[in-house]
Amino acid sequence: MQQRAINVILTGVTGTALAGMMVAGVAAASDDSAPKKQFLPQQAVAAQEQKSPERLADKGAMGGFTVPKAPAKAEAKADAKAAPKKTAKPVKKGPKALLSGKTKASYFWDDGSGVNGDTGAPAGGKPMQKGLFASPSWPMHTKVKVTYKGRSVTGFVGDRGPGEPSHRGVMLDLDTYTFRYLLDGKKPSSKYNAGTGEGHLNGVKWEVLSWGSGAGKKGKPQPFGS
Known part of the structure; x- marks a missing residue:
């Protein structure tokens, strides 16, 4: 128990x-x-x-070293170098005309030879040459551009003329080389003769590019002796 x-x-x-x-x-x-x-x-x-x-x-780490990221500026420079460069060429413009108009033009060649009524050496003091024009009133050495049928020549006032024809609207006398070139783009048969039956060119455009410092009057051309 x-x-x-x-x-x-x-x-x-x-x-x-x-x-x-x-x-x-x-x-x-x-x-x-x-x-x-x-x-x-x-x-x-x-x-x-x-x-x-x-x-x-995101953390920028792998195996204990930093994973570099390409900088944005470097990529932008690389793209800029790869892109083709566009270069625009500047358009060349001639001098602006101070005065312009149209007239009937004749031709001459004065070098003291007496040919075709030659009156002697040009009044402006420079020898007769291609691009030497005669005006009844403009200052000597005025720079003038003449255009006819798309052809142009730039010259200067180096003599007085034409005489009496200026009273009938012929306000420019061109050297024979300029006259023939404006007519058909060719050269005269001789410096005293343009080599064509044409004695005048109607509707020649003139542009005063700069006024000369010699004797004469600025402005629209005036008849000889006025």
Whole structure:
């Protein structure tokens, strides 16, 4: 009887101890597994970051060294060098006319030979030459451009003339070379004769580009001696 009571007591104590040990083991097991549950997601995140090139590019690091980025300025300079350059050539413009108009023109060549009523050397002091014109009134050495049928010659006033024809509207006397060139683009048969039956050119356009410093009158041409 006494022995049975002791056994019952021992059985209760042993059961209680075993139950306590089981509870402690479960608690210990729960504590040991908690860090693992927290650590595994962090490893997964780190592994994902190492596998993702986008994340590495954002952070600017790979294997301990910095991934360089091409500077925007360098790319812009490279594009500028590759692009073809366009160069615009400046348009050359002649001097602006101070005065312009149209007239009937004749021709002459005065060099003191007496040919064709030659009156001697030109009054402007320069020898007779291609591009030397005679005006009844403009200042000597006035720069003049003459145009006819699309052909042009730029010369200067170096003599007086024509005489009486200027009263009939002939306000320019051109050297034979200029006269023939304006007529048909050719050269005269001789410097004293234009080599054509034409003695006048009607509708020659004249443009005063600059006034000369010699004797004469600026403005529209006036008849000889007026």
